[in-house]
Amino acid sequence: MRLALPLEKLIDQLLKLPGIGPKTAQRLALYILKMPLEEAGQLAQAIIRARKEVFPCSNCGYLTDTDPCRICQDQSRDRAVLCIVEESSDIIAVERTGYQGRYFVLNKDFNLMEDNDLEALQLKPLIKKLESGEIEEIILALNPDIDGEIISRFLADMAVKYGVKATRLAYGIPVGGDIEFTDEITLRKALEGRKEL
Numbered sequence: 001m002r003l004a005l006p007l008e009k010l011i012d013q014l015l016k017l018p019g020i021g022p023k024t025a026q027r028l029a030l031y032i033l034k035m036p037l038e039e040a041g042q043l044a045q046a047i048i049r050a051r052k053e054v055f056p057c058s059n060c061g062y063l064t065d066t067d068p069c070r071i072c073q074d075q076s077r078d079r080a081v082l083c084i085v086e087e088s089s090d091i092i093a094v095e096r097t098g099y100q101g102r103y104f105v106l107n108k109d110f111n112l113m114e115d116n117d118l119e120a121l122q123l124k125p126l127i128k129k130l131e132s133g134e135i136e137e138i139i140l141a142l143n144p145d146i147d148g149e150i151i152s153r154f155l156a157d158m159a160v161k162y163g164v165k166a167t168r169l170a171y172g173i174p175v176g177g178d179i180e181f182t183d184e185i186t187l188r189k190a191l192e193g194r195k196e197l
Contacts, residue, residue: 007033056088059125061105063088077102080136082129084155086143094141101139104129106151121151123158130162140168 003011007029014025032040053126056062057069064070071077071091081101085091091103104126129135138159142148156166173182182190 020160025181031191056105056107059101061088061107061125062091062103071103075185079134081139082137083139083141086128086148090141104138106142127158130159130164135148135162135164137165137167140166142168144169 010029010032011022011025014020014028017025020028022188024134028176032043048191053065053157054063055065055066055067057067059068059072062069062071066073069136078101082104083094083099083101084089084104084106085094086106088105088107091105094103105120130138138155140155142152152168156168159166168194171186173179173186179187
């Protein structure tokens with residue numbers, strides 16, 4: 001069945017979003033068409049405004065509309081601890097834990113299988129932070145995949161050169177998880193990282 005061309009184009013654009021399949025894109029497009037014109041205009045303007053006005057913080061790389069970002073401006077945060085993440089979305093997740101240190105966002109979709117070079121990472125701001133002597137510990141909160149592991153080791157070696165302790169997030173079984181269905185690597189890491197009660 002053929003759809004109206006503007007509707008097809010809207011669906012095609014929604015399909016470009018991560019996690020949106022054909023049925024969800026169609027459902028969203030039809031929902032947008034049912035919205036009052038003013039609300040649809042507000043949605044479109046919010047997208048355009050966010051795209052124009054949000055940018056990476058020059059200090060940490062987090063997405064912001066002020067430079068430095070609100071996290072970097074917060075004087076109550078622990079300046080001695082720096083959590084290194086891959087994407088700004090990772091900061092949103094870490095913030096929910098109550099973490100009160102600072103951040104550094106790599107903002108790089110890194111894939112060693114595509115011959116990416118570790119030197120392609122924009123690390124000058126991180127090196128400057130390490131050289132300042134203010135950082136005592138970096139927490140490597142990178143994804144637990146091959147690329148995350150290699151980047152973590154690379155960054156840990158770099159931190160050691162500046163006398164900075166490098167730690168990483170613990171691996172283990174998620175709360176509510178079932179040991180029976182846990183993969184062997186996660187289970188092995190959980191056993192290695194066990195703690196006394």
